[in-house]
Amino acid sequence: MTEAAGTAGPAGSAGAAGVDGPGRPGPRRGRVLEGLRAYGLIAAMWIRSTMAYRTSFVLMTVANFAMTVLDFVAILLMFSQVDALGGWSLAEVAFLYGVSGVSFGLADLAVGSMERLGRRVRDGTLDTLLVRPVPVLAQMAADRFALRRLGRVTQGVLVLVYALVLLDVDWTVAKVLLMPVMLLSGAGIFCAVFVAAAAFQFVAQDASEVANAFTYGGTTMLQYPPTVFAQDLVRGATFVVPLAFVNWLPAGYVLDRPFPLALPEWVAFTPPLVAVACCALAGLAWRAGLRSYRSTGS
Template sequence: MAEVPLGGEPRALSAPAVDVPEPAAEGPWARLCWGVRAYGFIAAMWIRSTMVYRGSFLMMVAGSLTLTALDFAAIVIMFSHVGALGGFALPEVALLYGTCTASFGLADLLMGSFDKLGTRVRDGTMDTVLVRPVPALAQVAADRFALRRLGRVLQSAAVLGWALANVDVDWSGGSVLLLVVTLLSGAAIFCSLFVLGGAFQFVAQDAAEVQNSFTYGGVTLLEYPPTIFAKELVRGVTFVVPLAFVNWLPVLRILGEDDPLGLPGWVDFGGPVVAAACCALAGLAWRAGLRAYRSTGS
């Protein structure tokens, strides 16, 4: 990759050296803490590299914010011709949009580099990741950490703030807590999808588009009310790929609406459990993918 400074010629952007400490103790919890610290060190390295050209960084964030804002602009234009969409008014759709895009924006910021894993597997540069004394998952997740993705997070936060101010909801402590838990659980579910997609690329070698169909495609689906989709599709994103727990089920609970499948009310609070199960599955798939990696043979 090359970074282009304002008013200057492109030049190669190399990663500055960073010393990642060895784990102080053994055990699953110690390895997890070490992986998180390693991720932070690597991400901080790339952030310092990005901030060398702050003008370029600000322009890239503004561009990302503008491009993602076009998605919501299309929804606003749609509501200029209709009063409701599947029984949902504009503030309610904005609440759906804001929750799913905020969760996805956080996941994309933290794990978005996984869509480049197929290239590493094909050209054999995954070997350099595996020989370093740092967890491979942390290295791949933080590789070329793109702080410009904050543009999507800021745009979704703005839409979510507008929706919260205009939606007809009696906000109680339980509703606020459910909203916060929904955002975090949704981000964890999307992070697990990024890791699962990365694990699949160890086998397929170039499956970025398959991964994107569940991540970027999933967030586009969740921007709209579930009532406009066929029940078979709603069942699929509830019981097969549990994207409905990102925002559909908890937001319907907040709005006081019934879900199209008529599920028991307690299911609406299942986001954290589903997120934990997805993360556990993603961890197992990642370990299996690493064991299946055979390099390029060169």
């Protein structure tokens, strides 16, 4: 069975023939586009909804930004007592922090609301999404889209700029190219974690705390160098939930640091592949979750 997450895309394309069931060839790409379009439509509605309370929006954005700033102040305070953390300097840790912050911030902006899935399953409002002609994943991802989450991205960018000013990087073409690739792949990996965690909530509706451990917990972990963590944790973050590919590995290349777990240097360039693989797996998990919801109800 290839169907589950709602098939057939737009009615127009599906109306061509009565073929159904496994192996329908074309519509996958159409469905992705349809999903993105629906995402845009719904996100725009949420932006307009927040603008109905303009003052509240401004206050929330400022508060959001201030909170993330305080988060980095904690690291500055730490470095006022020590010169290095696990052998990494303040500038290097700031680099890790910035990359992790921007990647996570982008993912949180794009699909962060998916953690609300459990609640929607419990109160039955997920059903209202299932009767719409657009993919549920897109509707869920765009749910409560909040521009104020840009506060975290902004803070991440500022910290990253701060790090780059402080650092004396021996820039090469490869390193320059790796920067945007690293940030986008990192965002992709975090998106996958968000989606997979949401899919898990189809089965366990009150598991949003477990999900938070991997998303918010993950980004916090990545703000520190891998050398401060136990080898097993680093191994888990490399091979099980591959958060190490967000910054530890590619940043190690940019900063000319030895790689954790004695990994070869070329792994620094694998984040895009890892991100694609993670998103594919998360997509499958989502499908499985939605299928189980549709066969069991809430």
